[in-house]
Amino acid sequence: MMAVEGISPKTYRKVLIGNHAVAEAVKLARAQVIAAYPITPQTLIVEKLAEMVEKGELNAKFIRIDSEHSALAAVLGAVAAGARAFTATSSHGLLYMYEVVWWAANARLPMVMTIVTRSIAPPWNIHSDHNDLLTMRDSGWIISMAESVQEAFDLTLQGFKISEDERVLLPFVVGLDAFQLSHTAEVVDIPNQKIVDEWLPPRNPYIPYVLEPGQNFAVGNIGPNEYTMELRWYMYDAMKRAKEVIKEVDRDYAKIGGRSYGGLVERYKTSDAKYIVVTMGAWSGDAKEAVDELRDEGIPVGLLRLRFIRPFPIEELRELAFGAKAFLVVDRAMSMGYWGILGIEISAAIKEITQIRNIIAGLGGVDVSVDDFYNLFKKNIEKIECGEIREVISIEWYMPWLKK
Amino acid sequence: METSNQYLKFLDSLLAKPSIGAIGKTGLWRTFKPIYYRDKCIRCLLCWLYCPENAIDVNEDKTIAIDYDYCKGCGICASICPKKAIEMIVESE
Numbered sequence: 072m073m074a075v076e077g078i079s080p081k082t083y084r085k086v087l088i089g090n091h092a093v094a095e096a097v098k099l100a101r102a103q104v105i106a107a108y109p110i111t112p113q114t115l116i117v118e119k120l121a122e123m124v125e126k127g128e129l130n131a132k133f134i135r136i137d138s139e140h141s142a143l144a145a146v147l148g149a150v151a152a153g154a155r156a157f158t159a160t161s162s163h164g165l166l167y168m169y170e171v172v173w174w175a176a177n178a179r180l181p182m183v184m185t186i187v188t189r190s191i192a193p194p195w196n197i198h199s200d201h202n203d204l205l206t207m208r209d210s211g212w213i214i215s216m217a218e219s220v221q222e223a224f225d226l227t228l229q230g231f232k233i234s235e236d237e238r239v240l241l242p243f244v245v246g247l248d249a250f251q252l253s254h255t256a257e258v259v260d261i262p263n264q265k266i267v268d269e270w271l272p273p274r275n276p277y278i279p280y281v282l283e284p285g286q287n288f289a290v291g292n293i294g295p296n297e298y299t300m301e302l303r304w305y306m307y308d309a310m311k312r313a314k315e316v317i318k319e320v321d322r323d324y325a326k327i328g329g330r331s332y333g334g335l336v337e338r339y340k341t342s343d344a345k346y347i348v349v350t351m352g353a354w355s356g357d358a359k360e361a362v363d364e365l366r367d368e369g370i371p372v373g374l375l376r377l378r379f380i381r382p383f384p385i386e387e388l389r390e391l392a393f394g395a396k397a398f399l400v401v402d403r404a405m406s407m408g409y410w411g412i413l414g415i416e417i418s419a420a421i422k423e424i425t426q427i428r429n430i431i432a433g434l435g436g437v438d439v440s441v442d443d444f445y446n447l448f449k450k451n452i453e454k455i456e457c458g459e460i461r462e463v464i465s466i467e468w469y470m471p472w473l474k475k
Numbered sequence: 476m477e478t479s480n481q482y483l484k485f486l487d488s489l490l491a492k493p494s495i496g497a498i499g500k501t502g503l504w505r506t507f508k509p510i511y512y513r514d515k516c517i518r519c520l521l522c523w524l525y526c527p528e529n530a531i532d533v534n535e536d537k538t539i540a541i542d543y544d545y546c547k548g549c550g551i552c553a554s555i556c557p558k559k560a561i562e563m564i565v566e567s568e
């Protein structure tokens with residue numbers, strides 16, 4: 072994270088848990104419609120928003136609804152009718168709303184949703200891994216993932232701006248890890264309402280289109296097959312433009328938030344690194360500490376944190392791959408029958424350039440400490456150095472409790 | 476909906492507006508043809524209301540005219556007419 076000189080006096084500080092920070096950002100964005108169904112560990116977001124609406128702090132329609140499928144459908148309808156709208160869910164809730172996830176993207180409707188990442192049952196488990204969020208991978212949503220409570224707040228505000236940009240017009244999801252962020256308090260810098268209003272004006276309801284009386288058209292009616300394919304191509308094109316819009320909004324946000332993160336990825340000590348660790352989400356902070364310890368020992372390791380999975384930062388990855396001996400990709404999501412999901416994504420981008428070690432860890436919310444990361448990185452770097460690991464791509468499941 | 480905004484071109488494929496004959500002249504499907512007898516007609520306009528193709532136009536004097544370009548010959552109008560003022564006959568060239 073890059074600090075910009077002298078945090079603007081137009082910001083103030085609050086101690087907030089991740090879920091409440093997201094609610095605060097939705098309030099500052101002046102969302103007009105919120106439809107949601109409770110599910111742990113997301114519930115505190117919409118509970119807080121309901122309270123804000125009830126107290127009159129947020130002038131929005133809060134729709135208590137019968138399911139997650141209906142929640143996103145109501146948000147979709149509200150956005151099609153011109154409103155700025157929001158919802159949040161986790162795990163099984165996301166799977167239940169999945170049909171509408173694709174409808175929202177294919178209908179090109181701008182909106183923001185939060186996914187507090189949570190493992191999928193069985194066994195029943197409320198702790199974090201990333202398989203739920205990554206089921207959205209191919210749907211046409213812009214997919215971001217926060218490392219800190221502050222970043223979850225920042226991404227939520229930025230999400231509305233990026234999603235509503237007429238060059239983009241794709242829905243935007245912010246992921247944050249269950250409990251590690253959702254229920255953990257941090258000091259958060261918050262821009263005041265006046266400067267947020269200037270930075271994020273009300274949504275133009277006519278972009279991309281508005282359903283209103285007197286306008287007789289249907290969205291997504293049946294049509295020639297070629298129309299479907301053309302629409303996919305337009306989405307592909309919008310995703311390419313989204314890369315620039317994300318970077319632009321990230322830079323621009325420094326004016327009100329005092330921070331930018333570096334675009335689609337965050338680079339940590341990568342400039343002279345021979346080994347690149349890749350992570351996503353809250354545990355990146357622990358992995359960075361492990362990188363620091365290895366650096367102290369003179370091992371040339373750096374960390375690349377994926378802030379966005381879609382659009383995918385292929386250029387950034389390839390650029391780093393050319394100078395690297397190997398990538399250690401730490402995955403909190405598994406594609407059964409193949410590798411970890413980040414492992415697959417990254418190998419598609421760089422496997423002809425450098426070696427990849429895909430480490431599967433932390434599934435079901437299993438804690439991975441700084442020491443774990445340190446040992447994992449050190450052991451794998453040694454094995455690659457001495458030639459014990461030679462394959463272009465190899466995979467390891469990190470389950471230290473099974474050994475000895 | 477046609478747009479001049481280059482970023483919103485997708486609307487042309489996404490949004491469907493009602494338009495005459497969007498999928499061709501449905502009149503070509505017809506095997507039976509409705510024939511209208513103006514002198515029997517009491518101008519109740521049930522045929523206009525029931526026609527699924529919007530192929531019945533209402534004249535100023537509330538008599539009707541059938542648009543044979545889009546009338547698909549389903550016979551609903553003849554069936555609903557309380558005065559048998561519409562008769563279905565076999566279509567011929």
Ligand code: SF4
Binds near residue numbers: 515519520558
């Ligand atoms: S239903 Fe029959 S009587 Fe009524 S308007 Fe039509 S043709 Fe005339």
Ligand code: SF4
Binds near residue numbers: 529530
């Ligand atoms: S035959 Fe069917 S389509 Fe033709 S005018 Fe009558 S109701 Fe309409």
